[in-house]
Amino acid sequence: MPVIAPRPDHDDRFFWDGVAEGRLLVRACADCGHVQHPPTPMCPACQSLRWEPREVTGRGTVLAWIASKHPSAPDAEPRIVVLVQLDDGPRLVANLYGADTSWAINDLAVEATFVEIDGIRLPGFQPARGAA
Amino acid sequence: MSLPPRQTAIVGIGATEFSKNSGRSELQLAAEAVKAALDDAGLRPADVDGLVSFVQDTNDELRLIRSVGIEQVTWASRTPFGGGGAMSTVQHAAAAIVSGAAEVVVIWRAFNERSGHRFGQPAQGPTQAGMSWHTPFGLDTPAKMYSLWFQGYMHRYGLTNEDFGRYAVVARRHAATNPKAWFYEQPITLDDHQSSRWIVEPIVRLLDCCQESDGGVALVVTSAERARHLAQPPVLVEAAAQSSVLAGDVLFNYYHDDLATFPEASHVADQLWRASGLSPADVDVAMIYENFSPIVFYLLEAYGFCGPGEAKDFIADGQIDLTGSLPVNTHGGLLGEAYIHGVNSIQEAVRQIRRTAVNQVAGAEVALATAGRSAVLLTRA
Numbered sequence: 296m297p298v299i300a301p302r303p304d305h306d307d308r309f310f311w312d313g314v315a316e317g318r319l320l321v322r323a324c325a326d327c328g329h330v331q332h333p334p335t336p337m338c339p340a341c342q343s344l345r346w347e348p349r350e351v352t353g354r355g356t357v358l359a360w361i362a363s364k365h366p367s368a369p370d371a372e373p374r375i376v377v378l379v380q381l382d383d384g385p386r387l388v389a390n391l392y393g394a395d396t397s398w399a400i401n402d403l404a405v406e407a408t409f410v411e412i413d414g415i416r417l418p419g420f421q422p423a424r425g426a427a
Numbered sequence: 428m429s430l431p432p433r434q435t436a437i438v439g440i441g442a443t444e445f446s447k448n449s450g451r452s453e454l455q456l457a458a459e460a461v462k463a464a465l466d467d468a469g470l471r472p473a474d475v476d477g478l479v480s481f482v483q484d485t486n487d488e489l490r491l492i493r494s495v496g497i498e499q500v501t502w503a504s505r506t507p508f509g510g511g512g513a514m515s516t517v518q519h520a521a522a523a524i525v526s527g528a529a530e531v532v533v534i535w536r537a538f539n540e541r542s543g544h545r546f547g548q549p550a551q552g553p554t555q556a557g558m559s560w561h562t563p564f565g566l567d568t569p570a571k572m573y574s575l576w577f578q579g580y581m582h583r584y585g586l587t588n589e590d591f592g593r594y595a596v597v598a599r600r601h602a603a604t605n606p607k608a609w610f611y612e613q614p615i616t617l618d619d620h621q622s623s624r625w626i627v628e629p630i631v632r633l634l635d636c637c638q639e640s641d642g643g644v645a646l647v648v649t650s651a652e653r654a655r656h657l658a659q660p661p662v663l664v665e666a667a668a669q670s671s672v673l674a675g676d677v678l679f680n681y682y683h684d685d686l687a688t689f690p691e692a693s694h695v696a697d698q699l700w701r702a703s704g705l706s707p708a709d710v711d712v713a714m715i716y717e718n719f720s721p722i723v724f725y726l727l728e729a730y731g732f733c734g735p736g737e738a739k740d741f742i743a744d745g746q747i748d749l750t751g752s753l754p755v756n757t758h759g760g761l762l763g764e765a766y767i768h769g770v771n772s773i774q775e776a777v778r779q780i781r782r783t784a785v786n787q788v789a790g791a792e793v794a795l796a797t798a799g800r801s802a803v804l805l806t807r808a
Contacts, residue, residue, distance in 0.1 A: 299550065299567060301559035311559075333560045339673060359579040359686055362628040363565030365549065374565045378575055378681050386682060388575070390564050396628070401582045417563055 353407025579686025602759025
């Protein structure tokens with residue numbers, strides 16, 4: 296199953312531009328500081344339209360995970376999908392590398408990494424150094 | 428705010444057969460279901476002046492009007508959220524009637540969802556707008572999208588897939604005695620469930636998934652006053668509600684503080700109890716929209732039928748069986764009867780209140796039909 300490419304638009308192009316540079320950016324309101332992810336055009340806290348990208352460390356904790364593979368058809372390498380609570384940012388969905396389903400994935404400490412699959416650059420996570 | 432209680436009623440129900448290959452157009456399925464529901468109510472197409480469905484139905488209102496012979500429609504609307512909006516169709520219909528915008532409203536849902544476009548198949552690129560956060564990472568089917576949420580629940584309360592299997596066994600047992608169910612006379616055991624293939628490991632197996640079905644279902648709603656003069660005993664709309672909240676998402680419900688809760692469903696439940704003056708203990712039978720079995724666990728808890736984390740034991744103890752304190756999905760649900768996006772479950776709630784269900788709950792006075800972010804409470808006149 297080929298990777299479905301992200302489709303950047305007005306409201307999230309900053310994020311994918313950051314991924315291309317190996318930086319994890321979230322959207323913070325320039326007026327009240329509210330961080331909004333997934334991003335929206337208007338700040339839901341103060342209705343501002345002014346945003347600034349904020350770089351986050353990419354360190355966080357796995358809240359939930361699944362093994363993603365097609366149940367009946369031949370497939371590419373199964374991917375682990377994780378929902379991560381960033382230490383200094385919002386929640387982010389991405390794939391987990393450097394671990395398999397035999398790990399205790401819930402509550403695992405992770406850090407961001409960047410990968411290229413089928414020519415598409417994506418953010419991902421890997422076990423944080425020192426995590427087992 | 429809520430609708431005034433007991434001002435409207437479901438007076439007709441109708442459906443096609445449920446199959447995997449209907450052999451006819453979705454428009455024909457819709458027309459057949461609407462005609463059957465009108466016949467059931469003792470009404471004619473010319474009596475209809477309102478139409479309600481929900482998003483993703485391919486049948487255009489005007490084509491349905493032309494097919495059925497409806498003369499003029501003064502109210503037409505569709506509710507959002509796909510299947511999650513299934514039960515707010517009744518809210519729309521009731522609101523139209525109470526406001527005077529329409530007098531006889533038909534709700535329909537019709538699909539060739541197995542022989543035609545299959546919702547359960549992986550999405551192909553390009554990513555749909557707003558989905559860049561999820562689909563590139565492999566969340567390309569509803570089963571995967573929902574499972575990432577469900578896993579948070581499993582982790583919190585220490586469930587395994589076997590716990591979900593106990594729901595699937597109940598649904599299939601109910602379907603086994605329902606001649607209209609696709610899985611009529613085909614009950615399963617927990618072993619059957621546990622040996623079915625993984626759809627999303629370690630969350631849901633094949634037998635946790637709703638079917639893909641071809642078929643159509645329709646309901647007729649009118650005022651409680653007019654209902655008294657029609658063919659069937661009126662089934663009153665006691666309360667109908669929906670909820671959308673700031674942190675919510677339909678397919679990717681990952682952004683609420685607690686993954687083990689379903690806040691929209693709790694808000695809907697609060698609205699129902701407040702509007703009706705009823706409480707969970709008053710509900711005699713419940714139809715719970717289950718795209719996948721884990722959602723039943725969230726909803727039993729969100730509605731207060733059991734406490735947080737207790738759904739596992741509630742189900743294992745037999746409380747959702749026909750002999751339990753809250754029989755659930757007595758038609759077999761979307762797993763066992765068919766997947767007509769939950770409108771077939773509203774129909775079963777109506778049958779329970781009419782006391783004509785094949786798996787009748789004795790003395791049913793109050794029936795709930797819920798699709799998580801929308802729900803309806805039905806009572807006897």
